[in-house]
Amino acid sequence: MIDLSPLVAAPGASSLPYFDPAFAERALVLHAARPRRWHPGTPVLLVHHGVGRNGRDYRDYWLRHVDPANLLAIAIEFPEASFPQYLCYNFGNLHTAEGMANPRRQWTFGIGGRLFDQLRDQGITTTDRYGLFGHSAGGQFVHRMLSFGYRDRVAVAVSANAGTYAMPDLATAWPWGLGATEVAADDLRALLTFPLTIMAGTEDTKTTGRFFPGGPKSMRQGPTRHARAHTYLRRGRQAAAGLGVTLAWRLIDVPNVGHDGRKMSDAAAPLIADALRRNAEC
Template sequence: MAYRDQAFPDRALHLHAARPVGWSPAMPVVFVHHGVRRNGRDYRDYWLAHVDAGGFLAIAIEFPDDSFPEYLWYHFGNLRTKDGAANPPEAWTFGIGPRLFQALRDQGITTAPRHGLFGHSAGGQYVHRMLSLGYREHVAVAVAANAGTYAMPDLGIAWPWGLGALGLAQADLPPLLGFPLTILAGTEDTGTTGAHFPKGPNSMRQGPHRYGRAHAYVRTGRQAAEALGMTLAWELIDVPGVGHDGARMSDAAAPLIAERLRR
């Protein structure tokens, strides 16, 4: 179905839902974020096999290219314009999911207090950056899989490869580092020749491929947590034998998200 967020009334999104047979509003919701191909219907289909066993409603939020073009609107949340000017927070696309969840609660579609969150590839970029900027209040469990680049938890590295140049302070890091974020890394996601693999110098500093960058992100998080005298709450899970595959990474994430939603 077409959906228009209140902050972007002239930019349509598409919602693709997979509902379990025994659905009731007491069951939780999982928001699923697609990759660079903007193929929300496919990602909904990847989760069809999991909603009954998991006992949740999966909603794939599709950001069509004609409404939210290129990486600035999606991967990087529309914090900056093409010429580098800052957009106000109300124009950030990271607010779309929280507002959608509130709308689902207001309409009685779900009574769950919190939801799950999954993103693969470009969706993994969107999910972890969204969480990094504080959109965590109603998220019970979040999984970012096979992201191409990361916003390292380092205020000395400028956005979007770090959290610098955003006006954040050291006090903003502990809530992020203490949030139970799971990073899924396909052990075979080591290709570097694809058209959508980020190859710029800032990206390459994070590692030679997506698998290496996932490990670098969690390693940087651990170092940041140790410097603050705290324990990192993130978890890194390797998915053996899987490359850049949204379906198989969804298969790996779904049982994990279902178990944590039941806690």
């Protein structure tokens, strides 16, 4: 077991190589932002970076927030060398490049929960649930992760500026929907009644970037990332109505912000801090 105490040894920024138990030979990096008044009861936020695999940057986006928000932020970096391309990250390693299904133990969606277990086992946190924030490719990771049931210990989850979505639709094949996966109607009900926050920058409308998902199946979700977030919410409402449940999702438009991880982190910080505070009071 890797000693995680260096992450909280001193206030401010730190980094630590990390190996998840299911991926013993694939290096991750943990980038932590520790508040000055940290103690084991301080709420924990796990942060998921974008396609640039720049966990250090995302840690730094949150560094200014950890004291006023009273939280310990840990950005989990998935280096390209260890977890190549979108299959291992955006899509959770459900399938190999040849389309063969991987066992659930090898899904990268489980890495954050196992890290939280180790933080608890080592006494670094005594909290019972954690927060989750992902931007861009990280936003894809977060909402797809939640789609497969990794929700029990998540107190608040924000998916921001995702490029594509796994629509809550069992008739649309993965990864643009949840069809041809283990998700069934009861699992879909549980997803729809989980309080997911979708955040979309109103200026996230550029379609010329190298990493903009522009294939035909992606374009069916909407012409821009901003439009696709609204499609995801609309499809959630339709699915909830069809299954007879009340949708717990919400969508927050962030005005005058484009595809910007720092500004979306700034917008998410107050609502995440409030949710983690309320969880600690329960």
